[in-house]
Every structure is written in structure tokens, then in C-alpha cells.
Amino acid sequence: MIKTKDMKTGRDLFILYPGDYYASAIQCFIGSVTGSCVIVCLYDTIRRIGGMGFLIVPGAIGTEGIYRDQIAAQGINQMELLLGELVKLGADRKNLTAKIFGAATFRESRLSREFISTSQLRFIDQYFKSEKIPVYVDDLGGDYRRKIYFSPTDGKVYRKVLSNNDESSEFIKMELEFINRIFRNKDTFGDVILFE
Amino acid sequence: MSYILVVDDSPTIRTSVEFTIKEFGFPIKQAENGAEALDTINEFKGKGEDLALVVIDVNMPVMDGISFLKEFKKTDRFTPVLILTTESEGAKIKEGKDAGAAGWMIKPFKPENLKDVVMKLIQ
Numbered sequence A: 001m002i003k004t005k006d007m008k009t010g011r012d013l014f015i016l017y018p019g020d021y022y023a024s025a026i027q028c029f030i031g032s033v034t035g036s037c038v039i040v041c042l043y044d045t046i047r048r049i050g051g052m053g054f055l056i057v058p059g060a061i062g063t064e065g066i067y068r069d070q071i072a073a074q075g076i077n078q079m080e081l082l083l084g085e086l087v088k089l090g091a092d093r094k095n096l097t098a099k100i101f102g103a104a105t106f107r108e109s110r111l112s113r114e115f116i117s118t119s120q121l122r123f124i125d126q127y128f129k130s131e132k133i134p135v136y137v138d139d140l141g142g143d144y145r146r147k148i149y150f151s152p153t154d155g156k157v158y159r160k161v162l163s164n165n166d167e168s169s170e171f172i173k174m175e176l177e178f179i180n181r182i183f184r185n186k187d188t189f190g191d192v193i194l195f196e
Numbered sequence B: 001m002s003y004i005l006v007v008d009d010s011p012t013i014r015t016s017v018e019f020t021i022k023e024f025g026f027p028i029k030q031a032e033n034g035a036e037a038l039d040t041i042n043e044f045k046g047k048g049e050d051l052a053l054v055v056i057d058v059n060m061p062v063m064d065g066i067s068f069l070k071e072f073k074k075t076d077r078f079t080p081v082l083i084l085t086t087e088s089e090g091a092k093i094k095e096g097k098d099a100g101a102a103g104w105m106i107k108p109f110k111p112e113n114l115k116d117v118v119m120k121l122i123q
Helices: A070-088 A113-131 A165-185 B013-025 B034-046 B065-075 B089-098 B109-123
Strands: A002-005 A011-016 A020-024 A030-033 A038-044 A049-055 A094-102 A135-140 A143-152 A156-162 A192-194 B003-007 B028-031 B052-057 B081-085 B105-106
Touching: A002 A113, A002 A192, A011 B065, A020 A070, A030 A049, A030 B028, A030 B081, A038 A070, A038 B065, A049 A070, A049 A113, A070 A113, A070 B013, A094 A156, A113 A135, A113 B013, A143 A192, A156 A165, A156 B081, A192 B109, B003 B013, B003 B034, B013 B109, B028 B034, B034 B052, B052 B065, B052 B109, B065 B089, B089 B105, B105 B109
Parallel strands: A011 A030, A094 A135, B003 B028, B003 B052, B052 B081, B081 B105
Antiparallel strands: A002 A011, A020 A049, A030 A143, A038 A049, A038 A094, A143 A156, A192 B105
């Protein structure tokens, strides 16, 4: 993540790279570019706190659903990291709404269209229902990248479709690295420490 | 029969934990934050039901897991409390240990690992 200034408004702009997450209770913009990954913007409508994070589910989810699935556990954890930041700032899950973007498919991508359309969408559907977080916008699919600006203190999202890949070449490379890392570590789980 | 209390503000995590450990046969109760957990414990203590184990997250609204632990240990030094969290910083883990946690497990959890830890703590 890098911190810069939005030229138009003079507000702080936090640019997230694939895998980053950030939440704020102070007026600013959080921005990024997504292709195959999903960008999730969460907003506490009562406390006016918002955050943005990346999500990619590293494989197919089993028929038993997200509660017993170790692939889904990786996606749940990515969401937990963002939710944890929001809660630290005083947000409450009960007030959250979601806007989600991405899950695009590309001819050159090694991820199959079937994988994108089933795993990511199935996870999103089950997860947000389970968390009882209403999804106000789901702008998913297509074969184009999206540039997203999120204003965390009012929940507004500004989206631009990127037709020119040169514009986001750095993000494309980093997104692929992030996806590969998540897939490589899909069998990695947290440590356990017993004190007694 | 004594029960296990699962405390997390995420319904998804609470359900996942319940699915994972219900095979031990303990009744499982759920709470959304530390304050609700204390209320639940007091309510069931009044009914004569014993608590076998608490599995609790750290970052929750109203009352976080560490604050719960400090409050809970004032009246119950023996029932084990397992922290299940995304927090992995050494200082935070030490805070949990000093407050009386029996163990610290970092999400995402592997079901077999959680079962092993729960088995050790309830024995």
C-alpha cells in the first residue's frame, strides 16, 4: 500500500496492491485496480467507517458449503483481516453493507472461466448471506479490469472500466503474484500455541 | 453436561467452529462478543450448568476477547479459554497469555488442529 494525494480533492489516497486491506474512519480515498480478484468495500452505515480488501478463493468449494470447507476458510480469513481492522476502528458487523467488484475473466488467464464463475461467486453468495451483510452492489464478471475508488466515510464507490492494459500493467503483474501466492498457500493454516 | 461457549462476532466463524467441535458431544452455545459471553455464562451458572471451555475471538465490538478474559478470570481461574483470532503479533499473544488464556490459535484454523487443541483443553 502507498499513501499519496488525490489530485482533484486533495484528500489522502491510499492505493492498495493485491492482497492489501485498509480501513479508515477519516475522510480519504482508498483505491485499487482489480482483474480476476474481487475487491470488497465494506461500510458501517451508522458509524461511517469503511474499508477495502482483496478476495480470492483458491479453488472449488465442496458441496457441504463454506462452513466445513478448507478452501473457503482461506477466503473467510481474507475477509476476517479486513473486518478486524474495521472493528478496531469501532465498526460493527451489524451495520455493514458491501459493494463488490471484479472476478473478471481473461482469455490469457490461466484461471478458467468456470473456476471464476463458480468458486468466487459461490463463496461471495454464501459468505455474505452467512454474515448477514447486505450486498448493495455486485459488479462482477466481464473481461475487463476495474479501477475502484472508495470513500470510507460515506461509502461511495467510483468505478472506471479500464480498457487499456498498459494503464494497469503494474497491478496485473502484482495481482497474478497474489493469486499464485494464495493458491500456493491454500493448505497453510495458522499456528497453535498452548500456554499450559 | 457442561457446555462449550463459542464467541465471535462472525456468524460464519461461530458456525464453522461449532461444526468442527460438535463431535465431542458437548452442548455448544454461541455469543457475539465478550459482554454477551459473560451474560451467557452467568445465565447458565444460575441454571447449574458448568462451562467446559470458551473459544473466543479478539477483535469484537462491545467487549473484545482480551477484556473478556481479564473479567472472566476474576471469578473463574480454572475453565480454559482458547483464543481464536487473526491476530499474530507477539505482544498481543503475550497479552493474552498474561490475562490467563490457555492457548492462542491463529485463523484460518485447520479443523484437525482445533479438534486436537479442544481435546487437550477439555480433558
